[in-house]
Amino acid sequence: MASTSSPSAPRRFRWTPTLIIGLVMMAGMVLTAILAPMFLTAQAETLTANSRQGPSAEHWLGTDDFGRDILARSLVATRLTLVMSVAATAIAVVGGIVLGSAVWLAPRRVREAALRLIESAVAYPSLIFALIVAAILGPGSVNAVIAIGLAGIPAFTRLTANLAASVSHRNYVTTARLLGVPTPRIISRHLLPNMAEPLLVMATSNFALSLLELSSLSFVGLGVQSPDYDYGRLLNEGLVSIYSQPLQVVGPSIMLLLAGVGAMLVGDGLAAAADPRGGRKFAGRLSPTRAMGTGADREALLEVRDLVVTAPNGKDLVQGVSFSIQPGQVLGLVGESGSGKSMTAMAVAGLLPEEVRRTASVLRLGDMDLTARNSPAELARRIGLVYQDPGTTFNPALRMGTQLTEVQRVHLGQSGKQAKSTMVTALDEMRITRPGARMDQHPHELSGGMLQRAMIASSTVADPVLLIADEPTTALDVTVQAEVLRSLYRINKERGTAILFISHDIGVVQELCDEVLVMNGGRILERLTGDQLRDGQAAHPYTRMLLAATPSMTDRREFLTADRWQDDAGTEPIPTEAKVQS
Numbered sequence: 001m002a003s004t005s006s007p008s009a010p011r012r013f014r015w016t017p018t019l020i021i022g023l024v025m026m027a028g029m030v031l032t033a034i035l036a037p038m039f040l041t042a043q044a045e046t047l048t049a050n051s052r053q054g055p056s057a058e059h060w061l062g063t064d065d066f067g068r069d070i071l072a073r074s075l076v077a078t079r080l081t082l083v084m085s086v087a088a089t090a091i092a093v094v095g096g097i098v099l100g101s102a103v104w105l106a107p108r109r110v111r112e113a114a115l116r117l118i119e120s121a122v123a124y125p126s127l128i129f130a131l132i133v134a135a136i137l138g139p140g141s142v143n144a145v146i147a148i149g150l151a152g153i154p155a156f157t158r159l160t161a162n163l164a165a166s167v168s169h170r171n172y173v174t175t176a177r178l179l180g181v182p183t184p185r186i187i188s189r190h191l192l193p194n195m196a197e198p199l200l201v202m203a204t205s206n207f208a209l210s211l212l213e214l215s216s217l218s219f220v221g222l223g224v225q226s227p228d229y230d231y232g233r234l235l236n237e238g239l240v241s242i243y244s245q246p247l248q249v250v251g252p253s254i255m256l257l258l259a260g261v262g263a264m265l266v267g268d269g270l271a272a273a274a275d276p277r278g279g280r281k282f283a284g285r286l287s288p289t290r291a292m293g294t295g296a297d298r299e300a301l302l303e304v305r306d307l308v309v310t311a312p313n314g315k316d317l318v319q320g321v322s323f324s325i326q327p328g329q330v331l332g333l334v335g336e337s338g339s340g341k342s343m344t345a346m347a348v349a350g351l352l353p354e355e356v357r358r359t360a361s362v363l364r365l366g367d368m369d370l371t372a373r374n375s376p377a378e379l380a381r382r383i384g385l386v387y388q389d390p391g392t393t394f395n396p397a398l399r400m401g402t403q404l405t406e407v408q409r410v411h412l413g414q415s416g417k418q419a420k421s422t423m424v425t426a427l428d429e430m431r432i433t434r435p436g437a438r439m440d441q442h443p444h445e446l447s448g449g450m451l452q453r454a455m456i457a458s459s460t461v462a463d464p465v466l467l468i469a470d471e472p473t474t475a476l477d478v479t480v481q482a483e484v485l486r487s488l489y490r491i492n493k494e495r496g497t498a499i500l501f502i503s504h505d506i507g508v509v510q511e512l513c514d515e516v517l518v519m520n521g522g523r524i525l526e527r528l529t530g531d532q533l534r535d536g537q538a539a540h541p542y543t544r545m546l547l548a549a550t551p552s553m554t555d556r557r558e559f560l561t562a563d564r565w566q567d568d569a570g571t572e573p574i575p576t577e578a579k580v581q582s
């Protein structure tokens, strides 16, 4: 059977040179913070008579006023500096998440007022804010950490509130609310996991900022107090003899630079990994709402971003299309002939003609990166395909059984007998009469509708997570269309198979789809929910034109009445909600 890929599995992580260099630098800093105090404390803190010495083999950066090794002190100071920066960041993150969640939960008026207040706080320079807090609390390491932590809270509050507002519109949150799931559980289960990525990126940036601000506080005498020392404190001590003993500030300055650059590179790398197009912009420098808008749709089963399909002559047949399909969702792709629908679908299925090129910033099905070279067997297990013309899908010279069981025998490794018995069951589920006998028949002995349903049975026998149906009803007359649509509807409802449904017929699309993308000239012109389309809420003139060109819904509905839905196998009518609304 199909290996069911987790729909919410994160897409493959992008290791960029920036991120790798940043992580190596930060790993070096952490190692220094652990090892230096263990091995260098004596040289860093023991007072000797060798004061103010220049660089030598014994003291590479010389000694300070009290004969202590400057390099050793710079290295040992790493621990306190990093610990304080982590603590300040933790205060900002936790405080921001708690306050941001509270703001999101607050009544509308309170929320709006709070957001305005937060915007002003974010605009106020955090170092000035920290200086004021530190001055009120008094000098000291703990107070400096509190001051810098508090100064970072507004930015995280704004990010959390905006992200929560954005995530809370998703279907699963609405459903959880309707089911009466308590708010704290909605926050911990649905909101926070979906906000983790941008929050992590921002936390890394905040760490770099905290490092600099804490050092600044210590430098001006409001932070770490003697005999403790961090980079800022060492700079403060070196300042008095900067002309006679300039090397005294070089050690801590270099360490500060390395830690700051390392942390910023990690933040930049994480931002690029989160949004390949955004880079540093994503790291909280833009408005969080925008950041969220460009973020990944991790719940999506299929995620397509910036898909471009280029013909050999350099023409872009699909021009930067982005969309996603949630597990169990039916997404319609509608547009006139040549608009790029099939190219989009075939790009997803990895079945483009050889001469056509495909690029995308994200092309993911569950945890499978579709831009990578994937095994055809694995693709066949996860993606089922139903083509337009059942008459040409099957080889007229071969018996149905041979063709229908191909996927099972070739890709699932089933024996002929096992494959046949599975397929007979699948045909039966598709309401095809006398399925056993059909296996021995040739394609011309079956009706068009039966052939298409047999095709659907064959495409879904491996239980794919996604079914791509490319104009599956176009070649069929309108009464037979109904049988096929009904089969797709049942597959979706009973098995939860997501469907990418392609059609030039907007009337057919609106019967079946939860969401509809209107395509023209290789671009998406409009996105609508099925309900919006059924309610006639299409805004784009092209969509309206397509609707106008659709045969009267009243005529169509005649075919979709209960009687008409009785196909040759005597199936029951399609549930009301799947029918066309006029």
Ligand SMILES: Nc1ncnc2c1ncn2[C@@H]1O[C@H](COP(=O)(O)OP(=O)(O)OP(=O)(O)O)[C@@H](O)[C@H]1O
Pocket (backbone or CB within 6 Å): 311, 312, 317, 335, 336, 337, 338, 339, 340, 341, 342, 343, 344, 353, 356, 471, 504
């Ligand atoms: N192999 C190819 N090389 C170059 N261009 C191609 C190739 N196949 C298709 N095209 C062009 O790509 C464009 C989009 O084709 P596509 O098949 O995606 O359209 P469609 O919307 O699915 O239409 P239809 O409903 O007719 O299949 C068309 O202009 C078509 O002529």
